[in-house]
Amino acid sequence: xxxxxxxxxxxxxxxxxxxxxxxxxxxxxxxxxxxxxxxxxxxxxxxxxxxxxxxxxxxxxxxxxxxxxxxxxxxxxxxxxxxxxxxxxxxxxxxxxxxxxxxxxxxxxxxxxxxxxxxxxxxxxxxxxxxxxxxxxxxxxxxxxxxxxxxxxxxxxxxxxxxxxxxxxxxxxxxxxxxxxxxxxxxxxxxxxxxxxxxxxxxxxxxxxxxxxxxxxxx
Numbered sequence: 001x002x003x004x005x006x007x008x009x010x011x012x013x014x015x016x017x018x019x020x021x022x023x024x025x026x027x028x029x030x031x032x033x034x035x036x037x038x039x040x041x042x043x044x045x046x047x048x049x050x051x052x053x054x055x056x057x058x059x060x061x062x063x064x065x066x067x068x069x070x071x072x073x074x075x076x077x078x079x080x081x082x083x084x085x086x087x088x089x090x091x092x093x094x095x096x097x098x099x100x101x102x103x104x105x106x107x108x109x110x111x112x113x114x115x116x117x118x119x120x121x122x123x124x125x126x127x128x129x130x131x132x133x134x135x136x137x138x139x140x141x142x143x144x145x146x147x148x149x150x151x152x153x154x155x156x157x158x159x160x161x162x163x164x165x166x167x168x169x170x171x172x173x174x175x176x177x178x179x180x181x182x183x184x185x186x187x188x189x190x191x192x193x194x195x196x197x198x199x200x201x202x203x204x205x206x207x208x209x210x211x212x213x214x215x216x217x218x219x
Contacts, residue, residue, distance in 0.1 A: 003126075006046035009039055011122075013047060014157040017056050017067055024069035028057060054154050072210060078155055079201045085148045086132065087196035090179060093138035094188035102184065105134040109176050116169050124169060125160045131176060135183070135195070158209065162201070165208045172198070 003011070013033070016022040034044055048065045051057040057065045097105075108131035115123040132152060136145040152159075163169050175198040182191035201209055 006043040009044055009047035010050045014056055018157045022067050024067050026067045028065040082151050083196045083199040086199050087192040089136045089139040089148055090195040091188045091192040093135050094183050094186050094191040096140040097138035101138040108134055109180055112173055116173055121163050162209050
């Protein structure tokens with residue numbers, strides 16, 4: 001499904017923030033942004049409100065939107081928490097997932113395969129998000145589901161950009177397959193460990209993510 005104009009603008013602006021082109025402390029002038037992205041003010045303001053909800057910008061009365069700082073250490077810690085939240089979702093989902101929810105996860109997984117074959121990275125990310133959200137819902141724990149979704153959205157730009165690292169899409173898809181098989185088998189320990197490993201960005205993977213952000217900034 002094609003994202004709304006405000007969502008397209010949010011994704012474009014948050015990518016510029018992630019790669020450092022829109023630096024911490026920079027004021028985001030609505031008029032300049034409208035000209036840059038060929039957008040009207042209404043969807044642009046909606047995009048800035050979405051970014052503020054994600055903690056990427058701060059909106060102050062009469063001062064507009066300013067880019068917030070996200071340090072590498074904070075980003076690393078957020079991914080650590082994300083990995084544990086998703087592992088908990090997968091553990092519960094392996095015990096509680098319904099037939100309909102399992103079909104939804106499988107459908108999202110198959111859509112990922114189609115979009116990966118078409119080299120549609122943004123489409124793959126949205127299908128990937130659908131796959132993860134299906135697992136959150138299958139945990140049958142609404143509080144956990146809401147918290148996981150909220151953090152997933154905060155990390156969305158970094159999870160999307162991570163897919164541009166060489167061979168990451170194929171690896172991501174293969175990791176999804178392991179998670180899905182564990183869910184189908186009702187193996188809670190395997191589902192949790194597989195999804196945790198899929199989300200963690202420690203060591204070389206985190207270094208690759210930071211390097212890719214720096215490379216995009218230089219491009």
